[in-house]
Amino acid sequence: MEYQKLGSSDVSVSRITFGSWAAGGWMWGGTEQNDAVGAIHASYELGVTSIDTAPVYGMGFSEEIVGEAIKSLPRDKVQILTKFGMRWNEAKGDFAMKTKDNNGHDLDVYKYAGRDSIIRECEDSLRRLGTDYIDLYQQHWPDVTTPIDETMEAVSRLIEQGKVRAAGVSNYSVAQMQEAEKTLNLASNQVPYSMLRRDIEADVVPYCLENHKAILVYSPLQLGLLTGKMKPGQEFGAGDLRNGNRFFTPENVKRVNSLLNKIRPLAETKNATLSQLVLRWTLAQPGISVALVGARNPEQAVQNARAMDFQLTFEQVDFINKQLRELAGTAVA
Template sequence: MEYRKLGKTDLELSAITYGAFAIGGNMWGGNEKKDSIESVRASIDHGVTTLDTAPFYGFGLSEEMIGEAIKGYDRSTIQLLTKFGLVWDGSNQGKGEFFFDAEEDGKTIPVYKYASKASVIKEVEDSLRRLQTDYIDLLQIHWPDNTTAIAETMEALDLLLQQGKIRAAGVSNYSVEQVSEAQNSIQIASNQVGYSMLNRGIEQDLIPYALQHDLGIIVYSPMERGLLTGKYFNEGKLKENDHRNGYFQQFDLKKVKTFLDTIGPVAADKGISLSQLVLRWTSLQPAITVVLAGARNAEQAIANAEATAIDLTGDELSFIDTALSKI
């Protein structure tokens, strides 16, 4: 496993980081708790020291399972990353910015972007309880809240830093302009954003900014929610309540399949999976600090962890980039 320094902090994160969105269950067609916890532990046992979660994932369930999964491990060797700013329980009392309606157990649950100082403080206490820890290594705002001044949100993070409840402050889904504004208040360690072979928009602005200002970049959806594994084209239908049924329709699926068929021999020659090849390519892109990879069971978790051991030559990277240019 490779370990990388996050921005200007003293945090060392595993280049492949466990992404805990799917184990929360909501939006992913559900998952077995036993498999989820085993996937976390298998990740840790194979060098993945960094776990990324959020209160919204399963409405607290993902954080609770992470807290349970890390029992028995030395807490100081694990980096817990979580978020705030998506609320659903009415604690915002009608404030904030409506985001979308989530579905849970047949019920519609309105989700709001809300990051007032008081709300942030409350969310952190809830996360600490669910994670069964007394500090969070990196706390990130989940999505920008256009109803709360960035300076107010950053004031909450500064207080939490002073109290020792968080080790570093980050943002997620922020534009370069929003990151720059947040930096006027406190040191921002990182920005967590979507990035993949099929979604390279941040290369135009965020990556140059990160390189210039030593900002960490944590990327999610490197596999485009499983599309780049190739399984979608081979294994057929997803569960009816799986959000990916709609998500995948934004891509030219015929071109994506052609691309995966083109780079497949590179993976085959190395005796690795397409997933591992895609993860390794992503981790080698400029300014990318860590790559989030989800896993539903121990087998997937181990495969993800082993991706950083893959050696890609300059010719192989060029071959992949040429194939990508045709999508």
């Protein structure tokens, strides 16, 4: 495993980080707690010491699973990355979405990052996680109803109190990062990125490289599309976020599978799966510090961690990039 320091903070994380969104069940069609705990343990055994979660994943359930998993692990050897600012139990801020909890009950979720709300959220997360500090505390989504300096001042207070080690943001633009930096030194920005979704290369990546900020990318496998296991016309349940997603139209799945077939021989020369090759390519891109990857069971977790068992040469990365450029003319916008 490789490890990366987050910006100028003293927090180092594993470059493959366990993403626990699916473990919380919410928008992924349910979960099985024992499998999720086992997956975290299996990851840890292979050097994946960092776990990314959020209160809104399963309305607290994901954090509880993480808390259960880390009970038997040395706390100082594990990095807990969680978030704040997505409220399903308080109707304040910027309305985000209508959704359902794991029991099928309707919920309204709001982006809200007011000072008092953040302090309460932090206490709730610490309780669910069964710990007295969070290694990286990230604003989940920007909240247009709360001044950024108010949000960052609240996180600063939590750092001063020892409840948070480092501050990060998620889904922030460059302008929003610059505004936040007036109040607080950010360690990182967590953003979506994959072979099929590379828009951050235009601005976020250059800014973070120049200002020594880590970039944590989520959905590097594009919600499973880049595993090579998706079939055109594959159906997903009503609560699954891939249902109706533009990346999963039959025509786009065909295009992506054609790309994957072209790079499959390279994966085979590395004794690697397509998923592992995609993750290795992702971490070879300039500015990309960490790839967040979910797993529902220990077998998937082991496969994810094993993506670090091989290297890609410059020529091999260039070969993949050439295939991506050929896809770009027909890929989904």
